[in-house]
Structure formats: C-alpha cells, structure tokens
Amino acid sequence: MTQSVLQSIAAADLPERGQPLAGGIFVTRYWLNGQERALVLLPDEFEGAWGEYGVELKGAGSYSDGEANTRAMAEAGSEIAIKALELGAHIPSCLEGQLVMAAKAEGLVTLREDRWHHLSTQFSAYRAYTMGFEGGWLYHYGKYNERLVRPVRSLILQ
Template identity: 50%
Template sequence: MSIQESIHADVIPAIGAELAGGKLITLYMLAGVEFALIDLGAGAEIQGAWGEYGQDVETTHGDGEKNTRAMAEAGSTIAIQALEAGAFIPSALECHLLMHAKETGVIEHLREDRFYWSSSQYSADYAYCVDFEGGWQDLSGKVSERPARLVRKIPVIR
C-alpha cells in the first residue's frame, strides 16, 4: 500500500472517516506543522517489549513517529514492526488524542484491560504507557510485554 504523503486542507474528510488505511481521529499541531492523525484500528495492534533496561533513547512527549524511529535504531522489535507496517507507536500526547477519540465515539475497540505503550521514554529503564479505560498515564519497565496501537500522521497543506 502506498501511504499518502500529505493532504490538502480542502479535501480532508470528516473526523471518523477513512483515510490512509485507517480512520481520521483528529487534526493537531506539532512543531508548527498541522497533521491528520490516523488510527489503524485493533487489527493493526502489535505486542512486545518497548526496549531494554538501561538503554537511554531520546524521545519526546509529542512526536511518536520520531520516537518510533529512535526506538527502532536502538533495536526495539515493536518499533521495527510498526515502521515496517508504515506506521508508528503514538507518543504520550498522541495516546491521549486516541483516548479523546474513544471518549467521543470516533474509535472503538481500544482494550480497557491493559496499558498500551506510548513511544515516549521516561528514563533509561521506563517508558510511558496509557490505560484507555480511564486515560491514565503511568510508567512501565521497558522489558514488559504490552500492546501498542499503531497510527499514522499526514501533514496538512493549507
């Protein structure tokens, strides 16, 4: 599948509509660029460890795509799987945007019995995870096995 590289603001579908192999859940700004955030759904979830204890990976709370690339360069199996799927593991911010989409009925089928990985590191030993039952953010040891919900983002051209 060829992944759309950008979208013009005049042709953005409604929130909840199909876009780039998933569902458009929101528009958001990141470092001065507007993006369309696309949820790839429950069928695209992956499971695994975030990475290794003691390995410091430079990540942010905002840019999951950049974070996932840094994770993959550090050898993270789930990050490599995400990138091979043409997707990424959402950052802590992007996980909360997923939670908002769930609360507003835009997306369904986010497991409520587990914490999902974000691509945002807390420390060399821990990374942030989010519970989609209530939107709680917590820390987990990087070697823990957790699901990751895959997303895409497309720059919006205005």
C-alpha cells in the same frame, strides 16, 4: 520494508473525524513541529517489549513527536518500533495517545480497555510511558514489560 503510504493530504480532503482515512480512522487535526497534521489510528494491533531495560535512548524522549521516538527505538533494535515503521506508521507519543483517548471518549474510535498500551515516549533508562484506554490513564512502566501497540499515522496537511 516500509509500505508506501499517504504522507500528506489537503485539508479540504479530510473526512469527518471518526471516518476512514489512509488505512485507518481519522482521529483529529493537531500541530507538530510547526506543521498542522492529521492523526490516523490504524486497526493493526500487536504486542511486545518497548526496549532494553536500563538503556536510555537518545531521540526517544519527545512528549509530542511519536514518529521521531519510534525511529530512535527502531535504530536501537526495538521489535515493536520496527513493526510499526514497516506498516508506514509509528507508535503514538504521549500527546498522540491522549488525542486518541479523546477520540475514544467521543465515540469516534474503539480501543481495547483490558490491557495497557505502549507509547513511544521514553520516561527514563528503565521506564517508558504507557496508556490505559479504559479511563485514559497515563503512566510509566518498565521497558521490558510486554504491552499492546496500536500504531498511528501523522499526515501533513497542505
């Protein structure tokens, strides 16, 4: 069951970057699908496989829309996607992962650097994007690999 969480916020009510917001840390403002949004990094962390190797998921290839990717993954039975949605969050897309990395580089958030993290953007039927937060490396690996997930929320700015 999805938790009831904040879906939008007035731009005037945003805290400074790196400060608490909606159960996590406010990363940055960004535009997605014609709407300005606030990206929030949650403290939760879990691991698992991205999905089924050799199966291309329709709707999971967005470079920017992590929520749409995560919903497509969950519909296909991805345990990590289901877990993220139950938190009222999603797995970051490539864009959202890079925004989180920028916040880390600025000292606004703390991330594990010893393991790769899944992103929700599918590369192919066999691979999905991952990010190494030690140096901000973006790559694609097999979907069957167990990797960490650090979910995010994307709040619409009013």
